[in-house]
Amino acid sequence: MGAARTLFEKVWSEHVVVEETPDTPAVLYIDLHLIHEVTTPQAFSLLRDKGLPVRRRDLTLATMDHSTPTTPVSSIKDLLVVGESAAAQVRQMQQNCADFDIELLGFDSDQRGIVHVIGPELGATQPGKTIVCGDSHTSTHGAFGALAFGIGTTEVGHVLATQCLLQRKPRTLAIEVDGQLSTGVGAKDLILAIIGEIGVDGGTGHVIEYRGRAIEALSMDARMTVCNMSIEAGARAGMIAPDETTFEYLQGRPRAPQGAEWDAAIARWRALASDDGAEFDRTVSIDASRLEPMVTFGTNPGMVVSVNDPVPDAAGDPSFQKALDYMQVDTGKPLTEAPVDVVFVGSCTNSRLSDLEQAASILAGRRVADGVRMLVVPGSQQIKKAAEDIGLDRVFTEAGAEWRESGCSMCLGMNGDTVAKGQLSVSTSNRNFEGRQGIGARTVLASPLTAAASAVSGHVADPRPLMDRS
Amino acid sequence: MKPLRQLRSRTVVLPTRDIDTDQIIPARFLTTTSREGLGKHLFADLRFAPDGQPRDEFPLNRPDTDGCEILVAGNNFGCGSSREHAPWALLDYGIRAVVSTEIADIFRNNSLKNGLVPVVVPPDAHDFLLANPGVEVSLDVERAELRIGDGAAVPFPIDAFARYCLIEGIDQLGFLQQQMDHIEHFEEQRPWTP
Ligand code: SF4
Numbered sequence: 001m002g003a004a005r006t007l008f009e010k011v012w013s014e015h016v017v018v019e020e021t022p023d024t025p026a027v028l029y030i031d032l033h034l035i036h037e038v039t040t041p042q043a044f045s046l047l048r049d050k051g052l053p054v055r056r057r058d059l060t061l062a063t064m065d066h067s068t069p070t071t072p073v074s075s076i077k078d079l080l081v082v083g084e085s086a087a088a089q090v091r092q093m094q095q096n097c098a099d100f101d102i103e104l105l106g107f108d109s110d111q112r113g114i115v116h117v118i119g120p121e122l123g124a125t126q127p128g129k130t131i132v133c134g135d136s137h138t139s140t141h142g143a144f145g146a147l148a149f150g151i152g153t154t155e156v157g158h159v160l161a162t163q164c165l166l167q168r169k170p171r172t173l174a175i176e177v178d179g180q181l182s183t184g185v186g187a188k189d190l191i192l193a194i195i196g197e198i199g200v201d202g203g204t205g206h207v208i209e210y211r212g213r214a215i216e217a218l219s220m221d222a223r224m225t226v227c228n229m230s231i232e233a234g235a236r237a238g239m240i241a242p243d244e245t246t247f248e249y250l251q252g253r254p255r256a257p258q259g260a261e262w263d264a265a266i267a268r269w270r271a272l273a274s275d276d277g278a279e280f281d282r283t284v285s286i287d288a289s290r291l292e293p294m295v296t297f298g299t300n301p302g303m304v305v306s307v308n309d310p311v312p313d314a315a316g317d318p319s320f321q322k323a324l325d326y327m328q329v330d331t332g333k334p335l336t337e338a339p340v341d342v343v344f345v346g347s348c349t350n351s352r353l354s355d356l357e358q359a360a361s362i363l364a365g366r367r368v369a370d371g372v373r374m375l376v377v378p379g380s381q382q383i384k385k386a387a388e389d390i391g392l393d394r395v396f397t398e399a400g401a402e403w404r405e406s407g408c409s410m411c412l413g414m415n416g417d418t419v420a421k422g423q424l425s426v427s428t429s430n431r432n433f434e435g436r437q438g439i440g441a442r443t444v445l446a447s448p449l450t451a452a453a454s455a456v457s458g459h460v461a462d463p464r465p466l467m468d469r470s
Numbered sequence: 471m472k473p474l475r476q477l478r479s480r481t482v483v484l485p486t487r488d489i490d491t492d493q494i495i496p497a498r499f500l501t502t503t504s505r506e507g508l509g510k511h512l513f514a515d516l517r518f519a520p521d522g523q524p525r526d527e528f529p530l531n532r533p534d535t536d537g538c539e540i541l542v543a544g545n546n547f548g549c550g551s552s553r554e555h556a557p558w559a560l561l562d563y564g565i566r567a568v569v570s571t572e573i574a575d576i577f578r579n580n581s582l583k584n585g586l587v588p589v590v591v592p593p594d595a596h597d598f599l600l601a602n603p604g605v606e607v608s609l610d611v612e613r614a615e616l617r618i619g620d621g622a623a624v625p626f627p628i629d630a631f632a633r634y635c636l637i638e639g640i641d642q643l644g645f646l647q648q649q650m651d652h653i654e655h656f657e658e659q660r661p662w663t664p
Contacts, residue, residue, distance in 0.1 A: 017649065017652050017653055017656040018649055018652050022630060023630050023631060023634075024630075024631050024645075025629065025631055027646065027649050027652065027653070029653070029656055029657075031664035032664060038500050038501070038553075039552065039553065039554070041502075041503035041504075042503070042504065042505050042554075045503075045504075046643075050643075059664060066500075067501060083501060085501035085502065086501040088501070088503065089501045089502075089503055092503050126664075129664055134552055134554075135551070135552055136550065136551045136552040136576060138552075150551075150552035150576055151552060151576070151579075152552055152553075152554035152576060152579060152580035152583065153505075153554040153580075154554060154580065154583040154584070154642075154643075155579070155580075155583070157643065158642070158643055158646055161643060161646070161647070162643075162646045162647060162649070162650070162653060163653065164646055164649070164653055165646075166631070166642055166645070166646060168629060200488055200546060200549055201488075201545070201546040201549065201572050201574070204546075204572060204574065204575055205575060231550075231576075234546070234549060234574055234575065236575055264662070265662075268662060300488050300490070300549070318485070318486075319485075319486050319487040319488065319544060322486060412492075412497045413497060413498070414497045414498065414500065414501070421520065431490075431492065431550065433490045433492040433493065433550060434492070434493055434515065435492060435493070435496055435515045436492050436497070439496075439515055439520060440515075440520070
């Protein structure tokens, strides 16, 4: 019997083509390469310059999400990409996929959506796989027990050409979450609290494994929310051991194994969980039962407080002060007094069906406050349809919110959906960086429940008082 | 990639912590399909007011920082997205090395693949550099050392392979392609296929 190994070590060692040495990094095999329009054009140019083909087209899947328009259209032909250079980038993506014969879930596909939403939804994301994409939130796929991480465009070129990457083995960080999340507190609050605890560089050089009873109790949607934001703590990746919840989610999905292959896969996947006694380089413990709804008050996701707690002051720290000045928030008071201009429910963090259901549960029978613009952007066309099938679109539109086509939208404002200068946005996305949602936009990150509660209240709001309808 | 063995330059200093890739190059400039020409958008919203006028107080806009090739930044530089546009923009502007106490993983990886040197130094050297903008610094990639003025050499960590590629100007894809036999063998003997 070998030494006890972690989930990460098992997936890593199974994909090492050539071991690392002091002089050379490991050659790591990649099982699934997801690509999108923004971070690939220069990689395809490299292939063309060198006359190289895409080595494993069958392990490469393309979609377009970042500069995709989300304004409702009656026909796909009416989709108009905002801006000439974005339109050119979209055409380039279509051309690259055609020239290199890569499957593209493009504008006319009912399977398109945000790259990190559709991978799992189609069952392409599976336990034990190595998954990369030229996008830092590739960490999302780690929710299935995959080793999934973001890469740059040069590395996209490496994977297209060789299906491999040169990598040094990262260290491991266990985040043990015990206890139980209370009502009104969800996966988004948990991951924001974790980032607040370990800091935006707390995971640098590490792969995180989220474990413990509170993690096991999470749905797949919620686990994806947690792993999605691993990168906001600086981590290379975030992983959760696959279990019955994982298998139940995947079973029957179009790209998941079927029949006898399914049984073989399950047997393999069951063996992936970290062995008892496996050692991590670091361990951090969090008690889930203490947590409350969380909101960010600064310009990185680590600047976060419980919704009813006062915003701390800078205590002489110039970087902290700069963030407070940008956000124009009052210290010593909770954020619940801050008036809201925009509410965004969407992004690869919180745009899945259960996220939309939570937002709708607050909005049902209520109205978005006067002067607040609320945008609800499903993560994929399939989620959009599923939401419409259960009437969520009506809940949103009757409350006065906008119901959109799928895409990244206001998460990074590349498609024309932006927050205006100085406006305060409560957003279910993952980054509250300066200018992320638009030049001068002030972003407060929160859960779908908190975002919806803020929309109906007109100010940042604790969702819990609005949840009790008895 | 141009070989880079040694570099001597004055520093330009951005003391803020956690400067993310959205600040280095905002998303609206990512619609390009080329890696050229991003330097003019480097730190766009920090460098320019909304009307396009340069902000005089921003260090890169001060005439005495012209030609500086070494950027000293606050802790955790380059956090956020995987956009390689960030090192492309820095290089296109003329920056060849970034010095901090911590440099985010993906940004560091991307930098090394393009000939931008990520230099992580201990807090005391960092504090000195933050407090003395414009100081003359020598960077020796071969020895993995940074020398401030004529002071003692400060060693910095750099992966041996990445250093070799930097000083020889080697593209890492070539190395990967040389492993093709191993890659094919790996694919053939796998117990399961993705
Ligand atoms: S939703 Fe936001 S974070 Fe997610 S892939 Fe799109 S732009 Fe990136």
